Amino acid sequence: MINNTKNNKIQILVDAITHLMDCGITLDTAAVHYIDSTFSHPGVEDFRQILADADNCETDTLYELIFFPDLRMQEQLEPVLAAHVFDGKDVENVIGFIQQKKIQTRIRFSDNRWELSVQIPEAAIRHMIQRLNVENLIDARIIKALHESALEASDASWIRVRLRNCRVQFFDSFVHILCRCIEIMAPASDYFRPAFALLLDFLETADPSKDIYAGLMQKKQILMHMIVQADKNEQLLGKISAEALMLSGLRIPAIHVGETRKKIALIDHLCLSLYGNTEFRQY
Helix, strand or coil, X not given: CCCCHHHHHHHHHHHHHHHHHHCCEEECHHHHHHXXXXXXXXXXXXXXXXHXXXXXXXXXXXXXXXXXXXXXHHHHHHHXXXXXXXXXXXXXXXXXXXXXXXXXXXXXXXXXXXXXXXXXXXXXXXXXXXXXXXXXXCCHHHHHHHHHCCCXXXXXXXXXXXXHHCCCCCCHHHHHHHHHHHHHHCCCCCCHHHHHHHHHHHHHHCCXXXXXXXXXXXXXXXXXXXXXXXXXXXXXXXXXXXXXXXXXXXXXXXXXXXXXXXXXXXXHHHHHHHHCCCCCCCC
């Protein structure tokens, strides 16, 4: 137990993470697919032996995969992170206290085939907590916009987790457009979540000195070009083999046309909502 009053926030976070581990880990379909393809659909005893094999080069990777914090876990912890400010030293303290607890948890497969109780290795605890991005601060202006928008707690946590995970630097122009997106779209748009996620992805590589609307239109134009090129490639593949095209030096990018069209529609939705304008072109 952490007795020092000023460290209460550390105890609160330790307790919250410990509680989630006590509830067990359910592996998602992607993790299950990796395990089945790598270890040939292991049974419970086979899986126990794999996790216990310190000489297996795949074991550390497997533990990192199992205990990689998913968005659901982060959203459950976000109320604690929203109520307190943590720095790098706090994170190290949290890691140390949880490692001392020698926590056991239950690993479940998403297809309910079986579950296994394991003790979480210290290295896995460190990696898991570091990936929670506990010490990442969210710009105060965005926090103010969240409070003033009076969103449901679940929606506010969803937004905060995305902001905590993103690599966007909070330049004034970026903060302004993120605040507008929250204020205008969060209460009104059925597509707010995918639109907000797309905006964050765009801002991660955007130039803060450039006009954001123009940048989104340029991104849309690139996506439209990709669809056109994909259609041309498909027509070529109907006449010439893929091997022949590759030998000729033609690069055939792999894109999902349906998903690309969805991104274009989200850019239009963003721009119409935030700027009242977009550029419609045939593609």
